[in-house]
Amino acid sequence: xxxxxxxxxxxxxxxxxxxxxxxxxxxxxxxxxxxxxxxxxxxxxxxxxxxxxxxxxxxxxxxxxxxxxxxxxxxxxxxxxxxxxxxxxxxxxxxxxxxxxxxxxxxxxxxxxxxxxxxxxxxxxxxxxxxxxxxxxxxxxxxxxxxxxxxxxxxxxxxxxxxxxxxxxxxxxxxxxxxxxxxxxxxxxxxxxxxxxxxxxxxxxxxxxxxxxxxxxxxxxxxxxxxxxxxxxxxxxxxxxxxxxxxxxxxxxxxxxxxxxxxxxxxxxxxxxxxxxxxxxxxxxxxxxxxxxxxxxxxxxxxxxxxxxxxxxxxxxxxxxxxxxxxxxxxxxxxxxxxxxxxxxxxxxxxxxxxxxxxxxxxxxxxxxxxxxxxxxxxxxxxxxxxxxxxxxxxxxxxxxxxxxxxxxxxxxxxxxxxxxxxxxxxxxxxxxxxxxx
Ligand code: 5AD
Ligand code: SF4
Numbered sequence: 272x273x274x275x276x277x278x279x280x281x282x283x284x285x286x287x288x289x290x291x292x293x294x295x296x297x298x299x300x301x302x303x304x305x306x307x308x309x310x311x312x313x314x315x316x317x318x319x320x321x322x323x324x325x326x327x328x329x330x331x332x333x334x335x336x337x338x339x340x341x342x343x344x345x346x347x348x349x350x351x352x353x354x355x356x357x358x359x360x361x362x363x364x365x366x367x368x369x370x371x372x373x374x375x376x377x378x379x380x381x382x383x384x385x386x387x388x389x390x391x392x393x394x395x396x397x398x399x400x401x402x403x404x405x406x407x408x409x410x411x412x413x414x415x416x417x418x419x420x421x422x423x424x425x426x427x428x429x430x431x432x433x434x435x436x437x438x439x440x441x442x443x444x445x446x447x448x449x450x451x452x453x454x455x456x457x458x459x460x461x462x463x464x465x466x467x468x469x470x471x472x473x474x475x476x477x478x479x480x481x482x483x484x485x486x487x488x489x490x491x492x493x494x495x496x497x498x499x500x501x502x503x504x505x506x507x508x509x510x511x512x513x514x515x516x517x518x519x520x521x522x523x524x525x526x527x528x529x530x531x532x533x534x535x536x537x538x539x540x541x542x543x544x545x546x547x548x549x550x551x552x553x554x555x556x557x558x559x560x561x562x563x564x565x566x567x568x569x570x571x572x573x574x575x576x577x578x579x580x581x582x583x584x585x586x587x588x589x590x591x592x593x594x595x596x597x598x599x600x601x602x603x604x605x606x607x608x609x610x611x612x613x614x615x616x617x618x619x620x621x622x623x624x625x626x627x628x629x630x631x632x633x634x635x636x637x638x639x640x641x642x643x644x645x646x647x648x649x650x651x652x653x654x655x656x657x658x659x660x661x662x663x664x665x666x667x668x669x670x671x672x673x674x675x676x677x678x679x680x681x682x683x684x685x686x687x688x689x690x691x692x693x694x695x696x697x698x699x700x701x702x703x704x705x706x707x708x709x
Contacts, residue, residue, distance in 0.1 A: 274300040276307035277330060280317020282504065283439075284350055286419045286468055287313050287376055291349070294380050303680050308333045311345045311383060318350035318434055320606050323352050328364065335366035345386050347371060347379060351438040355609070358394035360584055368575035373394030373424075373439050376404030400438045405445055408453050411460050416657060417686040418462045421432045422450050422488070423469035427478075430506065430534075431545045431616075432574065432607035435470055444476050445468075451491055458497030464655060465492065467503040473510035486514045493522045499690065500655060500671070504530045505524050505572075509547040511556050520563040527564045528598075528673045531557075532572035536591035537584035540577050544613070550591060557595055568643075568672035569595060573602040575632055576625030578616035580605075585628050598643055598672065600636045604629050637700075644674070644698035651708050652676065654693040668693070673704040 274295045278288040292315060293301060306312045312334050316327050327348065330683045338344050347369035348360060354372040361367045368386045371379050382393050402424045411418050423444040426436045435513055454465055467488075469475065476482035483491070492501055501524050508531055519525055531553075535541055538549045573588060592600065604625040606616035620628075647670075654668035660677040661667065666685060667677050678693050685691065693705040 272298075272300045272301045272311065273309045274311045274313065275303050275306045276313045276315065277306075279323065279326060279645070280315075280319060280350070282419060282466070282468055283421065283424070283470070284315050284317055286421045287350070287373075287404070289409045289419070290376060290404055290407040291315065292380060294377070296409060298380060300592060307337055307340075310341075310343060311347070312337075313347045313379070315351065316350035318351040318355055318438060318595070318608070320603055321604075324356075327360075331364045332668075335364065338366055341388070345369065345383055347383065347602060349373075349376065349379065351434070354396055354438040355434070357396045358392070361392045361394060368392055369399065370394040372398070374398050374402040374404075376402075377407060378403060380391050380432065381441060382450065387581075400443070402440065402443055402542055405443070406449060408456065411462055413461070413689060415460070415462055416655065417464040417466065418456070418457050419466045419468050419702045420450060420453055421445070421468045422472060423475050426470040428471065428547075429545065429612075431543060431612040432577065432605060432608065434611055437610055439470065442471070442474065442478060444479050444482060447476070447488055447491065449493070454492055454495050454498060458495050461497075461688065463498065464500040464502065465498055467501070469503075470505065471507045471510060472503045473506045473512070474513060483515075486512070486518045489515075489518050489522060489525060491673075493524045499524060501525050502528060505707045506531050507547075508533070508553050510559075513559070516556070516559050516563055519560065519567065525652075526671045526673065527567045528570070528671070529560065529567060529602060530570045530572075533588075533591060534572060535577060535580070535584070536588035537580070539588075540580055540584050540587075543616070544574075544577060550587065554594060566672065568598040568674070570599045570601070570673075571595070571597050573600050573632060574605050575602060575628040576605045576620035576687060578605070578613055578620065579618040580620055580628075585632075592632070592636055592639060596639055596643065597636065598674070599640055600632075602636070603627060603634050641698065641700065644701075644703055647674065647695045647703055648698055649695065651692055651694050652705070654678070654691050654705070656687050656689045656691060658687050676705050677702060678707060680707055 349371040353370045425440045425442045427442045475485035652670040656668040664679045693706045693709040695705045697704040
């Protein structure tokens with residue numbers, strides 16, 4: 272049997288798709304690169320921004336007609352759009368066999384079996400106290416250097432613009448014992464870097480009596496032999512504690528890189544977003560971090576054109592970019608999400624204004640990003656080899672700060688996962704070039 276899997280959205284979804292693939296591999300399925308060659312098509316959707324339904328319906332418009340040639344084809348939609356729409360998706364798209372919500376991932380195999388037997392559409396979108404599928408541990412493919420490990424799911428923050436708490440459910444932390452066992456299994460299979468994933472990893476364990484907190488979890492992960500680098504995403508600034516900041520100075524394996532979503536630089540906008548911090552409180556945390564790790568590379572998420580955002584509010588966001596000097600930002604135009612508080616705000620910013628601010632924001636950041644890359648020239652960095660470079664003919668790797676470095680090495684001399692000292696020789700627009708240091 273063949274499975275074709277399409278994934279939209281964030282790293283959490285990429286992690287979930289890895290689990291889905293693992294579940295079906297156990298049943299003898301092989302992944303294929305085209306839906307027309309598959310017996311099972313799974314689309315893992317995301318609804319955080321923009322018009323995810325358009326993308327989904329256009330994909331279904333391509334895949335459902337494949338059933339004419341292959342009547343046994345089963346089509347399933349999961350993830351956040353599935354959670355939000357439930358069986359209404361099947362009313363809109365006759366021929367869609369399965370809708371599975373964000374807590375139902377582990378039920379997918381039995382749903383596929385049931386559909387094959389009875390040929391009736393199925394939909395499951397209940398929320399349980401524990402999201403199903405979190406304990407599915409996908410074995411890495413051989414040669415995998417870096418792996419993602421979901422440590423928690425859901426979110427209780429209810430930022431006014433955000434749909435995540437509605438489609439992923441309440442915050443749930445996996446037992447630390449299971450996380451450690453999974454990472455030990457990954458390390459034994461050759462993985463050298465782990466990325467710990469969750470909507471807000473900083474609050475890991477906080478709501479589970481008897482569970483360790485995130486700082487302690489990091490210490491335990493750092494104790495696992497074979498793991499050389501630890502990263503995590505994503506963090507809420509309000510939950511970035513002094514203890515966690517101190518851990519950056521304590522654990523050598525913890526990479527000096529942090530994604531710390533700011534969203535906006537104006538206190539008025541932050542307040543209306545329900546973020547729970549002011550620009551100055553955010554800056555204070557950044558200063559503390561830099562006192563512990565002077566070279567820490569920060570990245571962030573920015574929303575432009577939030578309802579009521581004035582030109583002065585937007586200028587405050589640019590000012591924060593200038594003050595913090597992020598390595599990179601991920602910036603988005605605000606888009607109202609159904610059911611969220613901000614979707615009902617009256618003072619929407621026009622589409623042109625949002626477009627224009629986004630372009631200004633990105634151009635402003637491009638200069639900062641390039642200046643930071645240029646400052647690296649002449650330094651020697653420890654680079655973890657990830658594989659051949661995209662353009663070919665060279666190797667590619669990442670610095671501890673997560674900057675991409677391409678460098679020439681004769682074929683056969685190195686392989687993925689190796690740590691090399693590389694001297695940075697040139698800054699490109701989004702990456703660095705270097706040569707292996709003697
Ligand atoms: N509009 C625009 N961007 C959004 N994000 C979340 N919700 C919205 C929305 N309604 C962005 C935030 C978040 C990232 C994952 O997506 O910046 O950090
Ligand atoms: Fe959404 Fe806010 Fe939770 Fe992040 S912290 S997932 S932005 S509600």
